[in-house]
Amino acid sequence: MSLQHQTFYRTHTCSDLSKKDKGIAVTLAGWVHRKRDHGQLIFIDLRDHFGITQCVFAPDSACFALAEKLGNEAVIQIEGVVVERSDSTINKALPTGDIEVLANNIEILSQSKQLPFPINQETDCSEDLRLTYRFLDLRREKSHKNIILRSGIISSLRKRMIERGFLEIQTPILTASSPEGARDFLVPSRLHPGQFYALPQAPQQFKQLLMVAGFDKYFQIAPCFRDEDARADRSPGEFYQLDFEMSFASQEDVFQEIEPVLHGVFEEFACGRTVSALPFPRIPFDDAMLKYGSDKPDLRNPLVIYDVTAVFTQSSFAAFADIAAKGGAVRAIHVPGAAEQPRSFFDKLGAWALDTGMPGLGYITKGQDAAKGPIAKFLNQLALDELYAITNAQNGGAIFFVADLAVSKAAKNAGLLRTEIAKALNLIDHNAFAFCWIVDFPMFERDEVTGKIGFCHNPFSMPQGGLKALQEQDPLDIKAYQYDIVCNGVELSSGAIRNHEVNTLYRAFEIAGYERTVVDEKFSGIINAFSFGAPPHGGCAPGIDRIVMLLTGEPNIREIIAFPFNQQAQDLMMRAPGPVTEQQLQELSIQVVKKQKLIGAS
Numbered sequence: 001m002s003l004q005h006q007t008f009y010r011t012h013t014c015s016d017l018s019k020k021d022k023g024i025a026v027t028l029a030g031w032v033h034r035k036r037d038h039g040q041l042i043f044i045d046l047r048d049h050f051g052i053t054q055c056v057f058a059p060d061s062a063c064f065a066l067a068e069k070l071g072n073e074a075v076i077q078i079e080g081v082v083v084e085r086s087d088s089t090i091n092k093a094l095p096t097g098d099i100e101v102l103a104n105n106i107e108i109l110s111q112s113k114q115l116p117f118p119i120n121q122e123t124d125c126s127e128d129l130r131l132t133y134r135f136l137d138l139r140r141e142k143s144h145k146n147i148i149l150r151s152g153i154i155s156s157l158r159k160r161m162i163e164r165g166f167l168e169i170q171t172p173i174l175t176a177s178s179p180e181g182a183r184d185f186l187v188p189s190r191l192h193p194g195q196f197y198a199l200p201q202a203p204q205q206f207k208q209l210l211m212v213a214g215f216d217k218y219f220q221i222a223p224c225f226r227d228e229d230a231r232a233d234r235s236p237g238e239f240y241q242l243d244f245e246m247s248f249a250s251q252e253d254v255f256q257e258i259e260p261v262l263h264g265v266f267e268e269f270a271c272g273r274t275v276s277a278l279p280f281p282r283i284p285f286d287d288a289m290l291k292y293g294s295d296k297p298d299l300r301n302p303l304v305i306y307d308v309t310a311v312f313t314q315s316s317f318a319a320f321a322d323i324a325a326k327g328g329a330v331r332a333i334h335v336p337g338a339a340e341q342p343r344s345f346f347d348k349l350g351a352w353a354l355d356t357g358m359p360g361l362g363y364i365t366k367g368q369d370a371a372k373g374p375i376a377k378f379l380n381q382l383a384l385d386e387l388y389a390i391t392n393a394q395n396g397g398a399i400f401f402v403a404d405l406a407v408s409k410a411a412k413n414a415g416l417l418r419t420e421i422a423k424a425l426n427l428i429d430h431n432a433f434a435f436c437w438i439v440d441f442p443m444f445e446r447d448e449v450t451g452k453i454g455f456c457h458n459p460f461s462m463p464q465g466g467l468k469a470l471q472e473q474d475p476l477d478i479k480a481y482q483y484d485i486v487c488n489g490v491e492l493s494s495g496a497i498r499n500h501e502v503n504t505l506y507r508a509f510e511i512a513g514y515e516r517t518v519v520d521e522k523f524s525g526i527i528n529a530f531s532f533g534a535p536p537h538g539g540c541a542p543g544i545d546r547i548v549m550l551l552t553g554e555p556n557i558r559e560i561i562a563f564p565f566n567q568q569a570q571d572l573m574m575r576a577p578g579p580v581t582e583q584q585l586q587e588l589s590i591q592v593v594k595k596q597k598l599i600g601a602s
Helices: 064-069 127-132 141-163 204-212 251-268 285-291 318-325 343-356 381-391 407-424 466-472 502-511 516-522 524-530 544-552 582-587
Strands: 025-037 042-047 052-057 075-084 099-110 186-188 196-198 217-226 237-247 282-284 305-307 329-335 362-366 398-404 435-439 444-446 453-455 482-487 490-497 537-540
Touching: 025 052, 025 099, 042 064, 042 075, 042 099, 052 075, 064 099, 141 217, 141 237, 141 251, 141 544, 204 217, 204 237, 204 524, 204 537, 237 251, 237 544, 251 435, 251 482, 251 490, 251 537, 251 544, 282 285, 285 305, 285 407, 285 435, 305 381, 305 407, 318 329, 318 398, 329 381, 329 407, 343 407, 362 381, 398 407, 466 502, 490 544, 502 516, 502 524, 516 524
Parallel strands: 052 099, 282 435
Antiparallel strands: 025 042, 025 075, 042 052, 075 099, 186 196, 217 237, 237 537, 305 329, 329 398, 362 398, 435 482, 444 453, 482 490, 490 537
16 A cells, blocks of 8 residues: 655555665655564564565664664664665565665664564464553554454445445444343443443344434444353454344345345455355245254255154164154254264264263164164164155265254254264365355244243344234244344344334233333333334344454454453453442442352352
């Protein structure tokens, strides 16, 4: 990137110069990335935001002695002349590798003390040390590039949304607490003692209110705040999403608006990797749980799960027959060519299954003559033929089985097995971005502990069949206009067509155990707004952080956020959270009470 005009500190950046600049006088500024003292010559790799340029100091130069004293990461300004490197000294790894700057003057702009870890090479230092000195960590090439890429992705998303007619509108950061599934971050009010604002878990209600206000298409690169525990793909505290909503929209309308945006951004930054063709596959929730054992399926994995419960209903394999008879489920995965794997492959999978909490792992292999494996002897030829037909089994393949009395657990374990086998056999295409929509989520689910019915997904979603379905159908049979977009097994976004009808909304919350007075209190803004005429509307909010994770290939979300919390939700650099003064507490009418130890706790 070239400077638009000469600045006080530099005429060019450290990525600008090439052979065409041979002989010109230049001024560069940046950090000492690396210094090599060859006795008769000193070489300094000068680094700025844009790149690296090698600078040379000859012993007869007036600044040679000063160059000798420089340490890594000192900030300097160098004046010199561009010279062409000899063929033997060209550095093809650098865009500026054809030239170097013969320095005739240095000015030290800022010295650097001893570094806690090296900047010019990868390091194995602890994550907490890196986060404590995050401003230094961000100077490292990989970290720096991740943040630059993040900026480019956000710019591309914003541009594409605007081109599709979406209007960027900012929604409040200080708002009211609402039961949206996660813990709120609360902010005490000085002017209203004993009352609190909440940081928004998402702009959910505000974006719906914008639709009621008559804005046809809204979007925002929205900050969201949730007091959650950290995970590899979830930052504790805050995260960003491409939040959008549109009026007079069906589910398919939403898909047709956001698919080209995501497809275009992924193609733009894919670096040669393939991206799913449009339109993305639509997979009903029930099908996803059966075929992939997950509502976040990784479609790069070619393996599919089959329901083979009926095959074992009358079999002599008592463990599976008992599960089938009691309403449980037996799932099967056919793995082509797996019969050729050594015995150790099957033993490792069996050990993995035990470590995962499964009682074991059954399997058979299909040969030209007969089936083999631990449970093959329990299956007659009729049962085997039925299994082969259901799973499309081929000679040389293996069929693995997972069973459980709880159908949901059988599905989950089969999904874990599907992933484990694909990893073990290297079946996943790491040069692809495989998208899909998961649709037709259940509107409600039963809590396994309390037995109560609650919302399965988003409480503001429109049930399929509307108010009539809520009045006449078993709640657990009702599907909703809810959807997730998934890429490579990562959920990028949840979304829905919203329940914009007041009576339908009341009825949905009633089924979930909320009295009308509670709904009026917690959601007064949106209930009141809907009573003045609300258009049908819907949207979703793809996660910016997870999009960047996928495109950078980073497995840890903290690697693509400029200043992330650590796993304990602490900012080690700024020392947050931290104590405040007694005066501040008094102004807020707050008293800090030490956490009481529970009776009987160890």
